[in-house]
Amino acid sequence: MSFKNFPMVSRVIYGRGSFNQLDEIISPKRQGRDAPFIYFIDDVFKGNHWLTSRVSLSYKDKIIYVPTEEEPKTSQIDQIVEDIILEFSEHPSGIIGIGGGIVLDIAKAVSIMLTNEGESKDYQGWDLVKNPAIYHVGIPTISGTGAEVSRTTILTGPERKLGINSDYTPFDQVILDPELTKDVPKDQWFFTGMDCFVHSIESLNGTFLNAFSQSYGEKAFEICKEVFLEDYLSEEEAQDKLMMASWHGGMSIAYSQVGVAHAMSYGLGYLLGIKHGVGNCIVFDHLEAFYPEGVKLFKQMKEKHNIVLPSDVCKDLDQHQLDIMIDVALGLEPLWENAIGKNWKSKITRQTLQDLYLKM
Structure with missing residues (x-):
């Protein structure tokens, strides 16, 4: 019998206020001035200075606010990946997702599709991803989905709703700061x-x-x-x-x-x-x-x-x-x-x- 050798999140930090250590945690992963960190942030935090002021941007780093009225679609992932490739001369140093399951799934999917050819719908299923994702960090702002720890990213494609389930999907780093969940309706x-x-x-x-x-x-x-x-x-x-x-x-x-x-x-x-x-x-x-x-x-x-x-x-x-x-x-x-x-x-x-x- 062959047992599945599952990957785990390799690094996790827990504690109220641990979000403040984000810059310190990701800085060693920076690949250079032209390799940005791209932050996907739930658009509910747009204008929320309490959270966004703690995201420190350098060089070509960018924040993308993500609307979460709808679950992520494969077409949406493909468009984001194409936009990133066209905008930046180098691969990003890392993708950081700050939000609920939708935002975390988008961050995971984008980090995979930046290093794998084709369309994201081609990877819906189990163990179809060939190349490791780029460095990606998950920071949940609501609790329950398990997206911060799972090896899947749930996407609605043209034919089905199914995750990209792979050993390369889990985050490299997770920050668990319960304080970030304080304003959830x-x-x-x-x-x-x-x-x-x-x-x-x-x-x-x-x-x-x-x-x-x-x-x-x-x-x-x-x-x-x-x-x-x-x-x-x-x-x-x-x-x-x-x-x-x-x-x-x-x-x-x-x-x-x-x-x-x-x-x-x-x-x-x-x-x-x-x-x-x-x-x-x-x-x-x-x-x-x-x-x-x-x-x-x-x-x-x-x-x-x-x-x-x-x-x-x-x-x-x-x-x-x-x-x-x-x-x-x-x-x-x-x-x-x-x-x-x-x-x-x-x-x-x-x-x-x-x-x-x-x-x-």
């Missing part, structure tokens, strides 16, 4: 936090589960219960803990996989443009048949925080549109195998998925 905090909760449930209940994944998944699960169901944590403690739950949730799927909620959420995201965290919640709310205990806890969390999920998002879809979502979901074979087992195709039919989508 309540709904967004919940939806993104639930991405982490669902990671842990799908990993812990999957057929790929092993002691490595279980140790991380159990920790993420326990922290999520504490943050979303208990009242004794201060705001700062909750921020600190959720940031670590996100890390552990992302690690829990390194040696296992996600499952039904993620597979079906990708269908919603591809066709309807529903954001990943929200999509996970819409789907997970209807998955008692697969994850009874997890769904029960999720409903308690939803009620405690007065969260109202979008409803009837699929009710006006025609058969062709439903089929597109079902095709995207069923295309994620490793997720179904983890959730159901090797014989999943005999248990999960198109009708099963269509009935579930029509409830949402």
Whole structure:
């Protein structure tokens, strides 16, 4: 039997205010005056002096503010890469992503595509990337996606919504500063936090589960219960803990996989443009048949925080549109195998998925 030799984030710094050390951390990686650091920053921080004043630009360094209304598309990545190649005479010294999962995924994808030929859609899948990415740094400003630690970058392409899953995807450096999450709106905090909760449930209940994944998944699960169901944590403690739950949730799927909620959420995201965290919640709310205990806890969390999920998002879809979502979901074979087992195709039919989508 051959075991997968997974890469990990090679360097990580944790602590309130650790963002202030960014310049000190990346300076030794500078390749010269004409090789800039390019910062992708969530455009919610545009004009936010508290954060942007701490980004120190030298030489040809550049900030690109990223709108996050929509999930990243392969065409968007290709355009950014082309713009960078046309603007600068040398490869950037590094790519730094500061934001939530969307911004972190863009930073990972761009760093890969700067050193690999062709279009990003050609790399959607597992282990298709040939050349190491350029140096890239991830700085999450919201907790839950696990994008800061995972070996995937989720992109919507012309034919499917699927990550670039590769050994070259993980960040070379991550800065975990819980203080950066202080202004996250309540709904967004919940939806993104639930991405982490669902990671842990799908990993812990999957057929790929092993002691490595279980140790991380159990920790993420326990922290999520504490943050979303208990009242004794201060705001700062909750921020600190959720940031670590996100890390552990992302690690829990390194040696296992996600499952039904993620597979079906990708269908919603591809066709309807529903954001990943929200999509996970819409789907997970209807998955008692697969994850009874997890769904029960999720409903308690939803009620405690007065969260109202979008409803009837699929009710006006025609058969062709439903089929597109079902095709995207069923295309994620490793997720179904983890959730159901090797014989999943005999248990999960198109009708099963269509009935579930029509409830949402």
